[in-house]
Amino acid sequence: MKQLLLAFFFFCYGNTIGQIVRISGAINGLSPKYIVLVGYNGVEEFPIDSAYVQLPNGFFQLNTAIPYSGLYKLLIEKGQNRSPDKYIDLILKPGDDISFITQYPHITDSLTITKGEELQYFTRFTKQYNQVQYKIFLLEDVLRKYPSNDPFMSEINKNLSRIQSEKKTIFQRYRDARFPLANRYIAMLRQWDARGSDFSKGFYQGIDISDTLWVHNVLLHQKIGQYYNYLMAENAAQDFKNMNKSFIDQILDPLKSNELLWKNIFQYLVNAYKTMNYPDALEYLKEKYLTDGVCADPSQSIDIDQILQSLNALKEGSYLPNAVLKAPDGSDQIFPKDVPSSKANLLILWSSGCSHCRESKPFWIDLYNRYKQNGLTISALHLESDVGLWKENIKTLPSDWIHLHDSKGWNGYAGVLKIFGTPAYVLYDTDKKLILKTYDIKEVEEKIKKLL
Structure with missing residues (x-):
């Protein structure tokens, strides 16, 4: 093996x-x-x-x-x-x-x-950098938790400035020309450290992406994940389809001068969107990039069609599978079999700890208020194990919704539906047949308009 x-x-x-x-x-x-x-x-x-x-x-x-x-x-x-x-x-x-x-x-x-002088050099840097970074983390945590007008905070700020200067000194100290490989990895960390988490000027601002060593450094993928979360938080309009297109373009287009890295990040995005069950993003990757000159390489070994076929096992027009879920009173509810249905029925999969779910609640309620007279029904399926937290949180949602709980979380009904993120939306008709499965509330409303 x-x-x-x-x-x-x-x-x-x-x-x-x-x-x-x-x-x-x-x-x-x-x-x-x-x-x-x-x-x-x-x-x-x-x-x-x-x-x-x-x-x-x-x-x-x-x-x-x-x-x-x-x-x-x-x-x-x-x-x-x-x-x-x-x-x-x-x-x-x-x-x-x-x-x-x-x-x-x-x-x-x-x-x-x-043995291994270059490794010794790299390890000394890593040890010193991590020690300083941990101190910075502790001080920044204190600043977040305590009032800024507290007299003690001025002393904390002084210490923080001193330690940040110490970190700059560490970066300057490790520039020994005898160890080019270690220096390249240190330079990568230095670039991101100087850049911080401010993505307002673009993802690669201040980052040298010409170095092929990025292929063997998980730091870049960590930052890609941070950038995606940043865009999700900024995307108040919930337009995930266009957000994903923009995200993909910003990540891939600047890398075309680094062919090896481009191919790896392309495959990384395919795997990530497969895991998150975002077929729209996979379709976009296929349509825009799979026939691109950079990507047209048999060694890439990516069959997006096969991935899409796997993700779309539950296709439009197929019956939703039944599952035994819990109602707020503790009774069993077979969904969707026991749930009243109309022309348009929406299942929202959410969790109490999901920040995007909390931000989306006003959109859900507004959507319901505008279409309930036309027959829209909403079922809200909670995926966390804490029943008490669920019962507390459903007080912020309409009482005439059908509230359900799945103690199996992602391994339960969400897994059957191939849902890997929240909030997620499943729209179905009066016969309990699937109309739409998406993470985009705007796409849901467009379908509801046509149905009602």
Whole structure:
């Protein structure tokens, strides 16, 4: 299986297997579990090799061929289910052996590397940066929680300014020309750090996207996720279809000069929209980009039609499946079988902790008030496990709605409908046949207008 994963990686990215790298270490205090060396191909993490950690000193050794020079993770697995408990960031190059000792559970702070100068350099930077960043996080948290006119706040602001200056000094300190690979990763972090979370000037403002090392750095994907959430928060009109088109264009179009990164981010977006069940976005990716000169590459191995077919298993005109859900009085309700229906019936899937749901409530109520005289019915399905919180929150919604609760959450009726985000909308007719499944309330209203 390991060879198959590596073969797939090399086929897609055109690399050749480098020399064997020997990674040895002792993780003191770790019970006998596994360590796993993990790479990153720009879309997902993939395992390269693993080793058993020996007792009593937590010693292990890996002799493995690495597919690229760059950033890796060494996952330290603890527990019977072999789930990652800690990890170490490693910069690896073919032929560059690594040896280290660390004290579990304080892995990062206690990491001592005896080989691999570039890794030593990168680890020193990471340790100092994380320590300063943690202090900044604590001080900013205090500023958020306490009144700005509190006399104590002036002292907090002084300390915050001092530590932020200290962070700038750390970035300036780590510019050793002997370690170009580590410096490139540090530069990536420095760019985002200087940029912050202000996306008002565009996503890539101040970011050098020409470096192919972005392919092996999950930081870019984290920022893409932050940007998507930023756009969602800004999208008060709930026009998700056009928002997704704009988002895709802003992410992909500037990358065409970096072909390797473009292909990876394209596939990343396809996978993300598949997970979120956004067929409209997948259709847009297919129509605008799949035949593009940059993307027309068989090695991309993306069959959007197949993904869409899978997502659209519940198609327009098919009967909604029934599910046993809970009513506010605790009784069982078979939905949609036991629910009265008309020409237009809307199921809203929501949760109390969803900020977009809270922001959307006025739109839901306004929609209902304008169309209820024409026969619109609304059922609201709550997906969180906290029944008390659900009952408290439905007080803010019309009492003549059909309120339902699914204790299985995403693994219940939402999973059957292939809903992966909230708020989501399912419109069906008097025969309980699907008319529309979407995340866009405007699209719902357009359909309701035609039906009523």
